[in-house]
Amino acid sequence: MAIQHAQPAEVISVAPLGSQIGSTKTSSLLKTESLEVLRLVMPAGKKIAEHKASGEITVHCLEGLVKFTARDKTQDLTAGQMLYLDAAELHAVEAVEDSSVLVTLLLNKKS
Secondary structure (H helix, E strand, O other), rough: OOOOOOOOOOOOOOOHHHHHHHOOOEEEEEEEEOEEEEEEEEOOOEEEEEEEEOOOOOEEEOOOOEEEEEOOEEEEEEEOOOOEOOOOEEEEEEEEOOOEEEEEEOOOOOO
8 A cells, every 4th residue: 555645735743642652653744756754753762773864854853852863973852853964964863752753854856
């Protein structure tokens, strides 16, 4: 079954999940040729090993607390905080608490 992405002008809720965070999975909210937005749901203790995205990204913490490592430093990212990374920057993420983050990726177009 194909992933159901939001359509143009469709309202998408990115409100905190609260008590439903434990039963919610990561999901891609929308995807076009040049943009992808996903809600990354991470239970406390989950780690995403160092990796890189081909395009620029933003990471906006919707709820919880994650440790975000990039450019040789680790920072706490809490609800309401957002960071930006250039394309191809190595980074890693670790959830300190049950957390959800909104990730926006600018996708490189294939030539």
